[in-house]
Amino acid sequence: MLFAIIMAGGSGTRFWPKSRRNRPKQLLALHGDATMLQQTVARIAGLVPPDRVLIITGADQAEATRAQLPDLPPGNVIAEPCPRDTAPCVGLAAQIVARRDPEGTMIVMPADHVIRPVDAFLTTVKAAVAVIDADPSALVTFGVKPTRPETGYGYIERGALLETRDGVAVNRVIQFREKPDRDTAERFLASGNFAWNAGIFLWRARTILGEINRHRPQLGAGLDRIGAGLGTPAEADVLAEEFPKLDRTPIDKAVMEKAENVKVLEVRYDWNDVGDWRALKALIEPDGAGNTIQGDVIARDTSNSIILSNDGGLIATLGLDDVVIVQAGKATLVARRDQLDKLKALVEGLAESGHEEYL
Amino acid sequence: MLFAIIMAGGSGTRFWPKSRRNRPKQLLALHGDATMLQQTVARIAGLVPPDRVLIITGADQAEATRAQLPDLPPGNVIAEPCPRDTAPCVGLAAQIVARRDPEGTMIVMPADHVIRPVDAFLTTVKAAVAVIDADPSALVTFGVKPTRPETGYGYIERGALLETRDGVAVNRVIQFREKPDRDTAERFLASGNFAWNAGIFLWRARTILGEINRHRPQLGAGLDRIGAGLGTPAEADVLAEEFPKLDRTPIDKAVMEKAENVKVLEVRYDWNDVGDWRALKALIEPDGAGNTIQGDVIARDTSNSIILSNDGGLIATLGLDDVVIVQAGKATLVARRDQLDKLKALVEGLAESGHEEYL
Numbered sequence: 001m002l003f004a005i006i007m008a009g010g011s012g013t014r015f016w017p018k019s020r021r022n023r024p025k026q027l028l029a030l031h032g033d034a035t036m037l038q039q040t041v042a043r044i045a046g047l048v049p050p051d052r053v054l055i056i057t058g059a060d061q062a063e064a065t066r067a068q069l070p071d072l073p074p075g076n077v078i079a080e081p082c083p084r085d086t087a088p089c090v091g092l093a094a095q096i097v098a099r100r101d102p103e104g105t106m107i108v109m110p111a112d113h114v115i116r117p118v119d120a121f122l123t124t125v126k127a128a129v130a131v132i133d134a135d136p137s138a139l140v141t142f143g144v145k146p147t148r149p150e151t152g153y154g155y156i157e158r159g160a161l162l163e164t165r166d167g168v169a170v171n172r173v174i175q176f177r178e179k180p181d182r183d184t185a186e187r188f189l190a191s192g193n194f195a196w197n198a199g200i201f202l203w204r205a206r207t208i209l210g211e212i213n214r215h216r217p218q219l220g221a222g223l224d225r226i227g228a229g230l231g232t233p234a235e236a237d238v239l240a241e242e243f244p245k246l247d248r249t250p251i252d253k254a255v256m257e258k259a260e261n262v263k264v265l266e267v268r269y270d271w272n273d274v275g276d277w278r279a280l281k282a283l284i285e286p287d288g289a290g291n292t293i294q295g296d297v298i299a300r301d302t303s304n305s306i307i308l309s310n311d312g313g314l315i316a317t318l319g320l321d322d323v324v325i326v327q328a329g330k331a332t333l334v335a336r337r338d339q340l341d342k343l344k345a346l347v348e349g350l351a352e353s354g355h356e357e358y359l
Numbered sequence: 360m361l362f363a364i365i366m367a368g369g370s371g372t373r374f375w376p377k378s379r380r381n382r383p384k385q386l387l388a389l390h391g392d393a394t395m396l397q398q399t400v401a402r403i404a405g406l407v408p409p410d411r412v413l414i415i416t417g418a419d420q421a422e423a424t425r426a427q428l429p430d431l432p433p434g435n436v437i438a439e440p441c442p443r444d445t446a447p448c449v450g451l452a453a454q455i456v457a458r459r460d461p462e463g464t465m466i467v468m469p470a471d472h473v474i475r476p477v478d479a480f481l482t483t484v485k486a487a488v489a490v491i492d493a494d495p496s497a498l499v500t501f502g503v504k505p506t507r508p509e510t511g512y513g514y515i516e517r518g519a520l521l522e523t524r525d526g527v528a529v530n531r532v533i534q535f536r537e538k539p540d541r542d543t544a545e546r547f548l549a550s551g552n553f554a555w556n557a558g559i560f561l562w563r564a565r566t567i568l569g570e571i572n573r574h575r576p577q578l579g580a581g582l583d584r585i586g587a588g589l590g591t592p593a594e595a596d597v598l599a600e601e602f603p604k605l606d607r608t609p610i611d612k613a614v615m616e617k618a619e620n621v622k623v624l625e626v627r628y629d630w631n632d633v634g635d636w637r638a639l640k641a642l643i644e645p646d647g648a649g650n651t652i653q654g655d656v657i658a659r660d661t662s663n664s665i666i667l668s669n670d671g672g673l674i675a676t677l678g679l680d681d682v683v684i685v686q687a688g689k690a691t692l693v694a695r696r697d698q699l700d701k702l703k704a705l706v707e708g709l710a711e712s713g714h715e716e717y718l
Contacts, residue, residue, distance in 0.1 A: 313689035319698030339678030
């Protein structure tokens with residue numbers, strides 16, 4: 001059986017002031033009516049029914065997450081006792097899946113990416129399931145064709161073409177490469193052999209737990225203790241006791257870079273990781289002057305800007321270019337577009353400057 | 360006796376969104392705790408007690424004006440039935456003053472200028488009163504020494520020095536000149552013989568009424584009918600009936616440009632007509648990066664900007680230069696500083712774009 005694991009952590013600093021500590025990116029409707037989390041669940045619904053969708057989120061966000069997904073059994077929203085990066089998150093989910101179906105396959109997806117069209121996505125997922133059914137010991141990852149020398153993503157080097165399933169190329173993975181410098185990224189782009197690591201994986205629960213045990217035995221042992229507690233009266237206590245002790249490490253580094261049987265499927269849909277406010281330029285049709293606008297906005301002599309009024313107020317602009325303005329609640333951000341990388345640091349400084357209420 | 364006439368009309372478009380139709384500039388505290396109107400009344404208080412201070416304002420604003428000046432007899436706040444520029448306003452005030460004291464002198468002042476220090480201002484007013492006492496048929500105007508070739512002001516050409524009173528030079532006026540073009544303004548500035556017309560006048564009520572009757576007999580006749588109604592049961596009806604028929608014309612044009620015995624006193628205090636948000640740069644001490652900031656603001660990598668959070672919200676900026684940001688109520692303005700001349704047009708367009716509530 002196929003299970004969908006949606007990783008819905010994230011602190012939400014990059015979409016401040018609309019995102020806050022208890023309302024991170026995936027719980028926001030940044031474009032359209034549905035939140036990114038709801039869109040992620042809806043996307044996989046054609047292949048995975050609600051009772052086999054698991055959301056792994058933070059304790060702060062579990063309640064809001066359940067409220068957004070009324071069709072999911074409440075127990076399918078699992079709150080991590082503390083943030084521990086993706087390896088413990090994936091391992092916890094794999095323990096749950098393995099307990100429900102020892103032969104269960106799981107797709108792991110971030111809750112905050114935009115993927116369209118949905119049918120192209122589902123074609124890729126079906127192909128990935130077929131790859132695993134034919135080779136249950138494999139780990140499958142999805143690779144996005146790069147369109148720019150992005151230094152903010154991880155890359156996957158493709159090796160030999162193994163097969164083509166339902167029109168989807170399946171290649172051996174030679175190596176995973178963390179965020180490269182600019183020159184390296186240019187080289188990756190030029191070579192044509194590298195794909196962006198989109199953070200979507202598909203494998204048998206048993207396989208990934210075996211790989212974790214092999215490459216990170218301490219992490220594997222902790223996950224096994226948590227797994228042994230599942231379905232017992234001690235479940236919550238064991239999770240609270242053991243989870244915080246797990247290594248804080250990403251699954252890419254803990255397993256993917258070391259595993260031998262890793263295959264990459266080419267992604268043939270549009271993918272956007274919605275990194276910060278600038279991503280909205282690709283998701284919302286701009287006006288004639290290149291402005292991306294939401295809510296009540298009067299943009300005079302204004303161009304190439306992103307202007308979002310989120311709570312019914314009016315934003316009026318005069319003579320601006322390349323500016324990002326976001327109003328949400330009682331906070332307003334005004335930034336030059338090319339300075340938005342500093343937003344995370346600004347938000348992280350809010351507590352210190354006595355602005356706790358805006359976190 | 361000296362009366363103070365404070366002209367407190369004004370639509371308040373240039374300080375949007377803090378200023379609104381019912382809350383124009385003079386009713387705002389743009390710097391410090393007191394509103395500009397309260398500061399104007401306080402400034403003259405050393406020479407004119409509250410019962411001889413008259414405020415001429417619009418019907419929309421009379422209630423808010425009275426509320427800001429609890430020490431004034433409520434009847435001293437006079438609501439014009441409709442806006443009719445400064446000649447009818449001054450004429451109405453002169454009728455009221457003449458009825459209370461046929462020999463009464465009146466100083467006419469806008470409610471929305473910043474003047475300091477106060478004692479230098481009072482010295483000039485006392486000198487002007489002395490000039491009028493010695494020559495009751497004269498009209499006195501206050502001239503500000505120009506510091507730049509401003510094209511937005513009216514100018515006064517000074518003639519012969521007539522006298523020096525309490526250290527204040529009193530000159531004959533050769534001519535009034537409306538807002539000049541740039542070249543003319545440069546010439547005025549270079550000549551040293553021109554002063555800015557600060558819109559402050561001092562004269563006997565009887566004298567100005569006589570001048571209005573001479574140069575604008577129809578306006579004078581209307582004002583006389585209003586004057587005849589004052590203190591009678593028909594007062595309000597006569598004002599409502601006659602005032603709207605008066606010529607819509609400024610006192611400069613109706614009288615000052617034509618009158619023969621006009622004298623200009625040199626102004627020896629700092630004067631700022633607080634034309635738009637940019638004026639705050641001179642009124643509020645800037646931070647180290649040249650930013651003028653009010654309220655809860657985090658300005659990162661931001662310089663030469665004016666950032667005003669008026670209602671307790673937070674404004675955070677990243678990487679801006681030369682920008683004006685004003686948040687008030689549910690509206691936020693973000694403008695390049697050199698584009699602020701277009702604000703009036705933007706605000707005037709609000710009704711048409713369905714934003715009546717922000718006017």
